[in-house]
Amino acid sequence: MIQRRQPPTGINASTRLLAHNRTRAHAHVVTQGVVLDDEPDLLLEEEPAKRSVPAEESRFPTLADDGARQGPHTGVMSANHPLPHATSAPSRPAAAPGPSKVVRLRLRPATRRALLTVHIIAGVGLLGDVAAVLAINVRAATTDDPALAAASYELLAMFTVLFGIPLSFAALGSGILLGMSST
Amino acid sequence: MLLLGVILVGALVLGPGTEAMRAGDGGAEARLIAGSAYDVVALTLATGLSVFKPRRRRRGLRR
Numbered sequence: 733m734i735q736r737r738q739p740p741t742g743i744n745a746s747t748r749l750l751a752h753n754r755t756r757a758h759a760h761v762v763t764q765g766v767v768l769d770d771e772p773d774l775l776l777e778e779e780p781a782k783r784s785v786p787a788e789e790s791r792f793p794t795l796a797d798d799g800a801r802q803g804p805h806t807g808v809m810s811a812n813h814p815l816p817h818a819t820s821a822p823s824r825p826a827a828a829p830g831p832s833k834v835v836r837l838r839l840r841p842a843t844r845r846a847l848l849t850v851h852i853i854a855g856v857g858l859l860g861d862v863a864a865v866l867a868i869n870v871r872a873a874t875t876d877d878p879a880l881a882a883a884s885y886e887l888l889a890m891f892t893v894l895f896g897i898p899l900s901f902a903a904l905g906s907g908i909l910l911g912m913s914s915t
Numbered sequence: 916m917l918l919l920g921v922i923l924v925g926a927l928v929l930g931p932g933t934e935a936m937r938a939g940d941g942g943a944e945a946r947l948i949a950g951s952a953y954d955v956v957a958l959t960l961a962t963g964l965s966v967f968k969p970r971r972r973r974r975g976l977r978r
Contacts, residue, residue, distance in 0.1 A: 855961070859955070859958040859959065859962065862921070862954035862955050863955050865951045869947045869948045870948060872936075873945075873947070873948060881936075882937075888929075888936075888947075889934075892929065896929075903918055907918065
């Protein structure tokens, strides 16, 4: 028989939400076959909410932002995706910075969308540039006219300076920034 | 990696080859065609992998 603790009356809404969250987490732990006798108090559950959440942990939603998120991590309790508060450890230590610290950028959605647009334009432009370079190279190699071949190689040099170098570095830089800002 | 490969091929193969052909030395046609063909294939592959992500699809099938 599972006895669920009710949150004490007179507490604020966030504590009530944590109590509800904890009750669901406790039910999940029981379904896994582990019953926690010395389950931590609700006061311990408030501590992670008060401290600043690192960027790595902010991916896990709480019940408060269920409506704002969509996708696989919707905050619904299941056996595959338990909430982070459903751990069986009595007191989880704070996330200490390990040796493999991941640097993440936080961009506004408009900035990220503009960066993605720049990346796509640069990538597609670079693809068109190298396709044109391939066509000009084939034409210059197969022609019998030396003047046309010389003009083709002059055009190739202009293509490299005008399109190739700026577009490739724009695509590389925007791709690195997008990769650093993605979760 | 593919984009870095494109930049390296452009700097090490296409640039010197184009300069050699402009100077009239010749003999770099095959290198130029092979390098630019690699660039086209690599950028097409990068564009395709940015749309179709095989790791995400495999993870979705496992669920």
